[in-house]
Amino acid sequence: xxxxxxxxxxxxxxxxxxxxxxxxxxxxxxxxxxxxxxxxxxxxxxxxxxxxxxxxxxxxxxxxxxxxxxxxxxxxxxxxxxxxxxxxxxxxxxxxxxxxxxxxxxxxxxxxxxxxxxxxxxxxxxxxxxxxxxxxxxxxxxxxxxxxxxxxxxxxxxxxxxxxxxxxxxxxxxxxxxxxxxxxxxxxxxxxxxxxxxxxxxxxxxxxxxxxxxxxxx
Amino acid sequence: xxxxxxxxxxxxxxxxxxxxxxxxxxxxxxxxxxxxxxxxxxxxxxxxxxxxxxxxxxxxxxxxxxxxxxxxxxxxxxxxxxxxxxxxxxxxxxxxxxxxxxxxxxxxxxxxxxxxxxxxxxxxxxxxxxxxxxxxxxxxxxxxxxxxxxxxxxxxxxxxxxxxxxxxxxxxxxxxxxxxxxxxxxxxxxxxxxxxxxxxxxxxxxxxxxxxxxxxxx
DNA sequence: ACCTAAAATTAGACAAGGCTAAAAATAAAA
DNA sequence: TTTTATTTTTAGCCTTGTCTAATTTTAGGT
Numbered sequence: 001x002x003x004x005x006x007x008x009x010x011x012x013x014x015x016x017x018x019x020x021x022x023x024x025x026x027x028x029x030x031x032x033x034x035x036x037x038x039x040x041x042x043x044x045x046x047x048x049x050x051x052x053x054x055x056x057x058x059x060x061x062x063x064x065x066x067x068x069x070x071x072x073x074x075x076x077x078x079x080x081x082x083x084x085x086x087x088x089x090x091x092x093x094x095x096x097x098x099x100x101x102x103x104x105x106x107x108x109x110x111x112x113x114x115x116x117x118x119x120x121x122x123x124x125x126x127x128x129x130x131x132x133x134x135x136x137x138x139x140x141x142x143x144x145x146x147x148x149x150x151x152x153x154x155x156x157x158x159x160x161x162x163x164x165x166x167x168x169x170x171x172x173x174x175x176x177x178x179x180x181x182x183x184x185x186x187x188x189x190x191x192x193x194x195x196x197x198x199x200x201x202x203x204x205x206x207x208x209x210x211x212x213x214x215x216x217x218x
Numbered sequence: 219x220x221x222x223x224x225x226x227x228x229x230x231x232x233x234x235x236x237x238x239x240x241x242x243x244x245x246x247x248x249x250x251x252x253x254x255x256x257x258x259x260x261x262x263x264x265x266x267x268x269x270x271x272x273x274x275x276x277x278x279x280x281x282x283x284x285x286x287x288x289x290x291x292x293x294x295x296x297x298x299x300x301x302x303x304x305x306x307x308x309x310x311x312x313x314x315x316x317x318x319x320x321x322x323x324x325x326x327x328x329x330x331x332x333x334x335x336x337x338x339x340x341x342x343x344x345x346x347x348x349x350x351x352x353x354x355x356x357x358x359x360x361x362x363x364x365x366x367x368x369x370x371x372x373x374x375x376x377x378x379x380x381x382x383x384x385x386x387x388x389x390x391x392x393x394x395x396x397x398x399x400x401x402x403x404x405x406x407x408x409x410x411x412x413x414x415x416x417x418x419x420x421x422x423x424x425x426x427x428x429x430x431x432x433x434x435x436x
Numbered sequence: 437a438c439c440t441a442a443a444a445t446t447a448g449a450c451a452a453g454g455c456t457a458a459a460a461a462t463a464a465a466a
Numbered sequence: 467t468t469t470t471a472t473t474t475t476t477a478g479c480c481t482t483g484t485c486t487a488a489t490t491t492t493a494g495g496t
Contacts, residue, residue, distance in 0.1 A: 005453065026474055039454050041475055046452090058461060058474055089332040099326045106320040114307040223483060244444055257484055259445055264482095276444055276491055 002052075004105050007074050008033065009043050010052060013063055014071035023060030072136030078104035079125035079132075080115050086126040086178070087119065093126040094163035126178055128159020128214035142218045146182065147192060147210035154183040155215035162212055170209070174198060182215060220270075222323050225292050226251065227261050228270060231281055232289035241278030290354030296322035297343035297350075298333050304344040304396070305337065311344040312381035344396055346377020346432030360436045364400065365410060365428035372401040373433035380430055388427070392416060400433060 002010070012032045016024045026044070030037040048055040052067035063071065081103040085096040113134070116122075123139065124130055132138045143158055157180045160167065171177065176198055185202060186195040192207030220228070230250045234242045244262065248255040266273040270285035281289060299321040303314040331352070334340075341357065342348055350356045361376055375398045378385065389395065394416055403420060404413040410425030 003452080027472095035453095036455060037474065038456080038476080042453075045475095085329075089329070089336055091328075091332070095328075099324065099329050102324045102326075103321075106317065106324075108317050108320075110309075110313075111303075111307070111317050114309070118307055221482080245442090253483095254485065255444065256446080256486080260483075263445095 001107060002070060005043065006047065006050075006052075007070070007105060009040075009047060010063065010067055010071040011074050011078075013053065013061065014068065014075065017063060023056075023062050025060045029061075069136040072132040072138065074104050076132040076134070076136070077106070077112055079129060080112060080119060080122070082125045082127070083119050083122045083131075083178075084115060092163075092165065092168050093160055094165070094168065096126065122178075124158040124178065124216065126159060127163070128161075128216075141216075143214045143216050145211055146184075146194070146196075146213040146215050147207060149184045149187075149215060149217070151184055151187050153217065154181065155217040156181055157213060158216045159214040160212055161214065167209075167212060174203070175201070176213070182213075219325060220288060223261065224265065224268075224270075225288070225323060227258075227265060228281065228285055228289040229292050229296075231271065231279065232286065232293065235281060241274075241280050243278045247279075287354040290350040290356065292322050294350040294352070294354070295324070295330055297347060298330060298337060298340070300343045300345070301337050301340045301349075301396075302333060310381075310383065310386050311378055312383070312386065314344065340396075342376040342396065342434070344377060345381070346379075359434075361432045361434050363429055364402075364412070364414075364423075364431040364433045365425060367402045367405075367433060367435070369402055369405050371435065372399065373435040374399055375431060376434045377432040378430055379432060385427075385430060392421070393419070394431070400431075 009029070012029055013024050016028055016032060020028070026037050026040045029040045029044070033040070044053065044055050044061050047053050047067070048061070051064055052070060053061045053063045055061040078100045081100040082096045085091040085099060086093055091099075116134075122131060124143075128143055130138050130141050130143075144155075145161065146155075149155065157176055157178060159178065160171070176182070180198060183197040184194055185197055188194070192210065194205050194207075194210055195202060196205055227247070230247055231242050234246055234250060238246075244255050244258045247258045247262070251258070262271065262273050262279050265271050265285070266279070269282055270288060271279045271281045273279045296318045299318040300314045303309040303317060304311055309317075334352075340349060342361075346361055348356050348359050348361075362373075363379070364373075367373065375394055375396060377396065378389070394400070398416060401415040402412055403415055406412070410428065412423050412425075412428055413420060414423055
């Protein structure tokens, strides 16, 4: 069992590793966690002791298999709780992060297994990010922006890119939410606008909107 | 916002205060929290500084209004989460305590308000204990043991006294759960056994069982 | 009233995690 | 290559919450 602070470090390093390939620098971690580099050095040394990551002085760190698994577990919990908050408690997509940040540290495998089932084994969180499975594996994400689709392509809405209240209210009004099937009926090349089908409704959307919706095709 | 340790102290003192009237002793708190009396003295002094309780050296402590409210908030969260775990995630009544112990420390008023609504504004947790309202008020509990009821009385099952797996399985089999309406059709005085009605079914229960079920009449 | 036992408090230490200031290593620039 | 700037680490200190050991109060028994 790992402490709250340890879990947060692992999570941050996991995210940094997946973005910029190669070892993660001390300063990058400090930036991401809003803490001082000296604190990072201390913690990273402790995590190395515990075999959660490998650390070479002045050269940066990278997670071990155990570290990755542990981080993925935390991220899995975070994203499942986000689904719960949005789907069951009707929070908006942009209100759930801070709460999930707390809930992700509740320790109970059974709890997460049951929550997963209760939610219908979702694959994506409300921001369109994939939910790691119980072994820490993440499905290679197939998600694209709606704006990348062409005429006659279709997919399922899995999240939003930049979520602000106005945009989310618009989506509510159009009955677009996670899991909504969307088909592209037409696309204008000069402005990127589209005509899409959502349920029985067909309507026009601007490029700006199409660039803010994540779609899973496959 | 109070720390995890502070919240746990307040909760423990709240429970002790409601049991044994009068100021709560340092040793009693230490016992309840499985910690040392010296640690309790330290913490109690800090909580007194913060006006959460009044403390007189060698004489014990008692919660202030603020302390009581804070404790009741934590207990409210604990009990709402227990309802969630049992009603929604299908945990058994005796498996939820440790998990709720963690969930109760998640800070978000909005979360609790929505959870309360999602659960249908329950009045009791799965152990039959009343859930404080958002102002920290606890309804004076009307709960009795089923064994205290007499012929023709009726009420709603609000919890169990001592929960063990076998007993809970028995209740499952008889379709008795929280909220189940129970009527006493007959009662034998020489052994305390009863004939009760649950839904359409009528059956015999022993005194031992009647003494383990909490019923709310009113 | 006195003397012992129990309860409570204080003093000093420690681990986790964080910070600041200073030193050391690496990278960049001249 | 030497100097400068940046990054990283170390050293020392702080806070929270805990502990042990020693001391002080209060309570009980005769």
